[in-house]
Amino acid sequence: NAGVMQNPRHLVRRRGQEARLRCSPMKGHSHVYWYRQLPEEGLKFMVYLQKENIIDESGMPKERFSAEFPKEGPSILRIQQVVRGDSAAYFCASSPGVREQFFGPGTRLTVL
Amino acid sequence: GENVEQHPSTLSVQEGDSAVIKCTYSDSASNYFPWYKQELGKGPQLIIDIRSNVGEKKDQRIAVTLNKTAKHFSLHITETQPEDSAVYFCAALYGKLTFGQGTILTVHP
Numbered sequence: 001n002a003g004v005m006q007n008p009r010h011l012v013r014r015r016g017q018e019a020r021l022r023c024s025p026m027k028g029h030s031h032v033y034w035y036r037q038l039p040e041e042g043l044k045f046m047v048y049l050q051k052e053n054i055i056d057e058s059g060m061p062k063e064r065f066s067a068e069f070p071k072e073g074p075s076i077l078r079i080q081q082v083v084r085g086d087s088a089a090y091f092c093a094s095s096p097g098v099r100e101q102f103f104g105p106g107t108r109l110t111v112l
Numbered sequence: 113g114e115n116v117e118q119h120p121s122t123l124s125v126q127e128g129d130s131a132v133i134k135c136t137y138s139d140s141a142s143n144y145f146p147w148y149k150q151e152l153g154k155g156p157q158l159i160i161d162i163r164s165n166v167g168e169k170k171d172q173r174i175a176v177t178l179n180k181t182a183k184h185f186s187l188h189i190t191e192t193q194p195e196d197s198a199v200y201f202c203a204a205l206y207g208k209l210t211f212g213q214g215t216i217l218t219v220h221p
Contacts, residue, residue, distance in 0.1 A: 004155075006155075033208060033209070035209075041213075041214075042201060042211045042212060042213045042214050043156065043201065043209075043211045044211075045208040045209065045210070048207065048208050056207055056208060059208070091155055091156070093209075098205075098207075099144045099161075099163075099205060100146070100158065100161065101146070101158070101209060102158060103148070103155035103156045103157070103158075104155050105154060105155045106154075106155050
């Protein structure tokens with residue numbers, strides 16, 4: 001039973017470019033969460049999605065960031081016009097319900 | 113609001129000793145408290161969790177205790193081994209997980 005998959009594992013972008021991060025949840029999991037981890041810091045919640053619905057986006061910056069979880073395919077976290085402050089590790093977690101969350105290996109975004 | 117405080121920020125022990133990490137939470141609305149272990153360059157790994165209707169839970173060398181009245185919960189690792197060295201995060205569930213700041217545990221051989 002494969003775990004949560006994230007790709008790419010490492011992503012380098014120049015300022016102003018777009019970053020797309022993908023997350024495939026564990027089989028049978030319909031709940032997806034995105035978290036951001038800045039260097040030397042803990043994990044901060046960004047957004048919670050179920051299939052085709054955003055349930056809670058209270059942790060998402062109001063501009064440049066968006067997320068989706070389509071009926072088919074992986075969840076996507078999209079960052080437009082990246083800035084250096086967006087450099088971080090982005091983790092996706094999936095859950096079969098509303099408690100246990102299982103994390104993927106993360107995407108480490110570096111903005112030059 | 114939802115806030116989780118974790119202590120200590122760093123913990124250094126000798127192999128075979130016990131390690132204890134403590135967390136407090138502000139909002140009693142949470143009923144689920146997981147602990148995660150994160151190794152360098154990897155994602156957080158769920159190692160144990162506890163629900164609010166239980167006071168203690170144990171899994172081999174790892175145990176978690178919960179005091180709902182005082183709003184704190186602790187992770188206990190016994191007979192520590194060098195491979196236990198990692199960053200440990202506590203969390204409380206408020207729809208989404210609110211994490212503590214993390215504890216860097218180093219187990220010296």
